[in-house]
Amino acid sequence: MDESYTMDGSILRILPSQLTSLIFAFLLLNFLGGKALARPQLDGSLLETTYTSPSGRLSCTLSGIPIDSSTFFIDDSSNPEFEGVSFGYQTGESYLVWIIRLQKEGWKDVSPATLDEFPVSSNGYIPYFYSGLPYEISELSQKALSEPGGSTGLLKVQFGSARQVHGYWVRPIEGWLQSVQFLPGLTSIPNGILDESEVRLGLNRMVKQCGFTLGK
């Protein structure tokens, strides 16, 4: 009989070699549990400076983002066909917001106000987003990515006297659409309006710091 199962009275004897496995299982359970408790308001987790979505398909390194600032926010959402995270903070006269999302291609969304259905496609992704905002939009630049169907661009956004430059990066891959949007808040204070190079920098920063993993 294997000694490891032997019961001496009511005490289970575990050999030292098996203790390692038990500790491994204990740590794994604690690690998974800890992730869920780290930020109860998030579906995913924020451990130190890394956000990971519930499925693990989407992760962002938030190094350089002041996550302890009183102006910082982070919010996420997930379902089998969508994962997204948004976060932002104030710096000087600007409030910077990023939205990172991964969405199943072809999935229909419905606007409750109009009951219109919108296909999720690489062409419709960004126009659909701006169709819900009462802003005047004009294109400043647009460039195709090396991946087929992918694009990145800058938009001039205006609402009354407030204005701003927004950036986007979208690419379709394996039936999914991935996107990074950089949305500094609109403002009428000249110091708060970012120039094109600053927006491109902010956009590319999260394109680099956010990873998408498919096939899970």
Added chain:
Amino acid sequence: MTNFIEMIPYETPERKREAAFKLANIIGISKALIPRNTDYNRVVASLAGIILYRHLDGSRRREVMEMVHSFSTSHRAFCGQMEGKIANLLVQARWEKWSLTNKELEEIVEAHRKFGRLSSIVGANPGAYGVGAATWSIIKHGASTGGIVGFAVSVILVGVGEASYQQGESASAELQSRHKAIPANRNSLIN
């Protein structure tokens, strides 16, 4: 000017300052960012407008955005977070549960109730049995690849069941908090 506060499915305190804090809490904006020494009617109207935003036509959306942007100079972070909340709603309709209609919430509760019923037919959460068996197997035979894979799959199954339960509970709690309020705000737009 549209009276958005009358249309939301939440009961709010009479005093606008308290109403502002309550609505900010519902939406998930930090209390610290709510403007002090200000016209709280404007704060409350902006927050109520955000709750209703998905259900408004173009001209009312413009009205909400004008109120939100009226804080852009004096309270940059408050305005920025309100803009961020609106962006979330446009990206994914179900991102924020406070923006859902009662019907949408009821559909979520029903979907998760069905999932829960299926689990109870199978016999509690099958993943939980798997975790127990896989943990015992790892203790007994050491951490073999098969044992770890079995353990991981079972943990994922438990997670799916737990996530479904939590989402259903969350939607149900949201509905209950609204049911208390509906008689107070009879003009609720999102029923």
